[in-house]
Amino acid sequence: MVGVMVEDERAALAGHLRAVAERRDKAAFAALFAFYAPRVKGYLIRQGCQPAQAEDLAQEVMAAVWRKAGLYDPAKAEASTWVFTIARNLRIDAIRRERYPQVELDDGARELPDDRPAADDVVSTGQRARLVQRAIATLPPDQAEVIRQSFFQDKAHTAIAEDLGLPLGTVKSRMRLAMIKIRAALGEQEP
């Protein structure tokens, strides 16, 4: 595992994204490309993409970063989380040729009763990445394994259970325990 990122580096990435959104800043984009393109390509390779396809898709992801930068809201997610969701959706489009149903989380289509704590009562997004990374690093190996398989091997819990020769209930409870720890690290309340 790579050493934990320093906060400055994360803040710089968010700053570059803002510079792309506000000023179409190509130097900032080049910095984002240097950081994200190889990581996205590595992610796609782990998911089973062929190298040429991973290269093309990673470029498509970066093109989407350029085009959509104005939609990035630093109050809602880390830059890396935002890039991850773009890579995830393009991968699904390209590889499965199935559209991934998405909700615009703020589409305002419904007036929702919302008694959640305000975001700044929980943790700021700046802290979020560090807390999540630490929580993942301290998960028991069996819980970390099912989480990593979900993200890197295109396997839902049912396929993971088959693969590991475990009852579905065991895999589900590992996922649940892992997410309880991650949510606790983020200061979220379990209902």
Add this chain to the structure above:
Amino acid sequence: MSVTHHPSDAVLVAYGAGSLGEGLALVVAGHLAFCPRCRDRIASIEAVGGALLEEIEPQAPEAAMDPGALDAMLARLDTLPADVPLPPPAAPVGLKLDFDVPPALRASLATPGADTAWRMAGPGVRQLVLHRPRHVGGPTAMLMRIAPGRKMPVHGHRGVEMTLVLDGGFSDEIGHFVAGDVAEVDPDTDHTPVADRGRDCICLVAVDAPIEFRGPILGPLQRLFGR
């Protein structure tokens, strides 16, 4: 009325990771329109995705981009089309939808391959297939409309099955489900939803493996579902 039945963490993780099949993903996306709690959970799961992306070793040989990739990209940035959000797709002409359709589902209704009309699927039950996978027969997502007091047709499923209530309500062995609630049923578990009295119950039903109907009305249903 508020949502009390949610998808499991395992399903939410699969959705956030992008490893959930399209049928089940449609149920989760529909549920999120009703449920701030699960939207928060998805945000945390996507943050895990972001953290795992950061951890990928950029110097690894397989991760290295082609040497000219950045220059090629910089050269074409100005020609990239602006990101203009697409207008929500219209539902098929003539399809009557007398309930509140979550945005994620609206897109699905307009997908080629989705049915364009309700069909009878047994006494008091109508269905509308939303999604059939490309390579295997049988739908993985459909709307079902169940008349007051009627049972959903008996069916088995090899994988996980999820049912999202869109309008009305039903009861099964687990409890009572209203709009926004999700019943998640693991393989080999039978459940028999019975619609509430008073109004139709409209649900989105999805599976991760194509649905198989059994019981006395097996034949006609299998034909309806195109298997």
